[in-house]
Amino acid sequence: MAEVVVRNNHDNTxxxxxxxxxxxxxxxxxxxxxxxxxAPSDLANIVKSGDGFTLSALDGPVLVNGKKxxxxxxxxxxxxxxGKHEIEFRLExxxxxxxxxxxxPVTMSREQEIALKAYxxxxxxxxxxxxxxxxxxVLSSVMDTVVELCSADKGFVVLFEDGQPKVEVAxxxxxxxxxxxxxxxxxxxxxxxxxxxxxxxxxxxxxxxxFKASQSVVNLKLSSVMCxxxxxxxxxxxxxxxxxxxxxxxxxxxxxxxxxxxxxxxSLLIQNAQRFRSLEAEREALKTALEQQRFGSIIGTCEAMxxxxxxxxxxxxxxxxxxxxxxxxxxxxxxxxxxxxRSDRKDGPFVVINCxxxxxxxxxxxxxxxxxxxxxxxxATKPGKFQLxxxxxxxxxxxxxxxxxxxxxxxxxxxxxxxxxxxxTKAELVDIRVVAATNKDLDVEMKKGQFREDLFYxxxxxxxxxxxxxxxxxxxLAVARFFLSKYTKEYESKLKGFTPQAVIAMRxxxxxxxxxxxxxxxxxxxxxxxxxHLAPEDLDIKPEDMDPILPLNEAAEAFKQRYINEVxxxxxxxxxxxxxDLGVDPRTVFRHLEKMDDEEQPSEx
Numbered sequence: 101m102a103e104v105v106v107r108n109n110h111d112n113t114x115x116x117x118x119x120x121x122x123x124x125x126x127x128x129x130x131x132x133x134x135x136x137x138x139a140p141s142d143l144a145n146i147v148k149s150g151d152g153f154t155l156s157a158l159d160g161p162v163l164v165n166g167k168k169x170x171x172x173x174x175x176x177x178x179x180x181x182x183g184k185h186e187i188e189f190r191l192e193x194x195x196x197x198x199x200x201x202x203x204x205p206v207t208m209s210r211e212q213e214i215a216l217k218a219y220x221x222x223x224x225x226x227x228x229x230x231x232x233x234x235x236x237x238v239l240s241s242v243m244d245t246v247v248e249l250c251s252a253d254k255g256f257v258v259l260f261e262d263g264q265p266k267v268e269v270a271x272x273x274x275x276x277x278x279x280x281x282x283x284x285x286x287x288x289x290x291x292x293x294x295x296x297x298x299x300x301x302x303x304x305x306x307x308x309x310x311f312k313a314s315q316s317v318v319n320l321k322l323s324s325v326m327c328x329x330x331x332x333x334x335x336x337x338x339x340x341x342x343x344x345x346x347x348x349x350x351x352x353x354x355x356x357x358x359x360x361x362x363x364x365x366x367s368l369l370i371q372n373a374q375r376f377r378s379l380e381a382e383r384e385a386l387k388t389a390l391e392q393q394r395f396g397s398i399i400g401t402c403e404a405m406x407x408x409x410x411x412x413x414x415x416x417x418x419x420x421x422x423x424x425x426x427x428x429x430x431x432x433x434x435x436x437x438x439x440x441x442r443s444d445r446k447d448g449p450f451v452v453i454n455c456x457x458x459x460x461x462x463x464x465x466x467x468x469x470x471x472x473x474x475x476x477x478x479x480a481t482k483p484g485k486f487q488l489x490x491x492x493x494x495x496x497x498x499x500x501x502x503x504x505x506x507x508x509x510x511x512x513x514x515x516x517x518x519x520x521x522x523x524x525t526k527a528e529l530v531d532i533r534v535v536a537a538t539n540k541d542l543d544v545e546m547k548k549g550q551f552r553e554d555l556f557y558x559x560x561x562x563x564x565x566x567x568x569x570x571x572x573x574x575x576x577l578a579v580a581r582f583f584l585s586k587y588t589k590e591y592e593s594k595l596k597g598f599t600p601q602a603v604i605a606m607r608x609x610x611x612x613x614x615x616x617x618x619x620x621x622x623x624x625x626x627x628x629x630x631x632x633h634l635a636p637e638d639l640d641i642k643p644e645d646m647d648p649i650l651p652l653n654e655a656a657e658a659f660k661q662r663y664i665n666e667v668x669x670x671x672x673x674x675x676x677x678x679x680x681d682l683g684v685d686p687r688t689v690f691r692h693l694e695k696m697d698d699e700e701q702p703s704e705x
Contacts, residue, residue: 252342324350416442426566429616448492456501474523500540
């Protein structure tokens with residue numbers, strides 16, 4: 101007689117439990133056969149099969165001899181670790197071993213033995229398939245187990261597709277696929293189960309009054325067959341079908357009951373695998389959709405971005421200068437790189453200089469280079485960005501920060517395509533394409549005398565204006581998913597996505613730092629998050645940070661005021677033309693301007 105010794109390694113106590121039942125349950129409740137304090141409920145079972153004992157995990161893999169196991173044939177001395185407890189399996193029980201109350205006799209009937217074998221098979225089957233989401237493998241495993249359990253010649257998994265039965269897997273007793281599967285099935289048997297939605301047992305099909313006239317039964321020389329429905333929430337989505345062409349009465353009511361119970365468990369596992377397949381298909385569809393949303397390294401589907409992409413396609417093959425404008429963080433450098441990559445200069449260098457990040461006294465040297473001794477610290481001759489960009493593209497970022505005296509030299513270099521190093525007298529020919537970018541309004545800067553009009557027109561041959569992230573609609577979600585996928589892979593995170601609240605928060609937040617800010621927030625969230633989905637707080641978005649929801653009339657009025665301002669700006673402040681374009685009385689525009697003037701006046705103290 102076998103037993104287990106349950107040891108508490110914390111207080112060095114132990115007790116023995118004899119394994120008298122066919123199935124001994126291990127768990128954290130005192131009504132379990134093997135009680136382990138602090139263990140999960142229904143942790144595992146020890147199943148007696150013949151002269152052997154098998155451990156079957158229920159809630160998750162169990163540590164046996166230091167190794168995680170779902171299913172393990174036990175040998176004397178095997179040790180099962182559960183927290184501070186340890187269970188040692190022994191083949192011979194001591195005289196003082198505890199016996200579970202009302203222990204069942206070991207002697208079992210044939211039906212009990214079949215039931216126990218089925219339970220063990222079901223346990224093993226479930227444990228293996230809970231870790232497997234490949235639908236084809238799940239179905240094959242289902243069928244192999246069923247054929248073996250029922251001692252059948254062959255078995256089939258039939259699933260419904262658009263209401264019609266379709267053989268998904270057909271296996272024989274040697275675990276081989278049956279190639280001519282459809283011809284091996286009895287149409288009349290399947291039709292009967294589909295109609296009745298109930299399990300069916302036919303012990304002698306050729307002499308059965310209902311089926312002996314069936315052409316499929318006669319052609320197959322079918323002797324015994326069982327067929328049971330696969331259901332979910334009361335809806336039938338398939339069938340399990342097993343048959344024998346050799347033995348009459350191969351199956352009985354006990355076998356049908358077992359197959360029915362097995363089908364219930366198989367239904368859950370098949371549905372899980374189908375859902376996983378569906379999720380995988382959705383993931384691939386999302387991946388394809390994301391690829392379709394991409395323009396090189398840029399993601400965007402809104403109309404404003406599509407207009408940007410159209411301009412890039414047209415200007416990239418040329419050598420004309422491009423001015424990119426947009427708020428900080430909108431991706432101006434990405435646009436410049438995309439222009440370069442789509443141009444004939446793509447094999448040449450792409451050189452970046454940030455005109456606002458270099459001290460004014462060093463900027464000329466950075467742009468045009470210097471010779472040795474040109475100034476203190478010039479210990480060697482050094483080429484500038486113009487020379488480094490020869491045969492390629494020079495990206496002048498933050499061009500609005502360029503000092504006026506250098507604007508003159510830059511204009512001359514662009515016109516003559518010649519540059520002279522600081523401290524040198526010899527000009528050098530450069531072959532470059534210039535792309536500039538700024539977050540400033542250069543029209544305003546020109547009016548203030550801070551930016552040269554002739555340089556502006558030299559750079560602004562084609563103007564590309566990038567919309568802020570808050571105005572790009574659903575693009576924000578596509579960009580967010582891209583960054584989430586990027587950083588979960590980079591940091592090997594198990595994050596699955598965003599909570600619904602995070603999606604709403606991202607839509608409503610103004611994103612003053614635009615894409616750069618979004619990327620940094622998601623990167624930080626991936627590193628710091630302790631949940632499966634990123635929430636608003638993981639993205640540092642607080643309720644007060646989001647745009648308030650205005651009553652409809654207030655929102656309409658706010659839009660009206662902004663739109664009048666935009667049209668006035670486009671018309672250079674011409675009120676009459678603005679009124680004509682808007683289709684309103686000029687007094688409407690005048691009242692709007694008077695209201696703005698009143699709001700700008702300081703209140704009296």
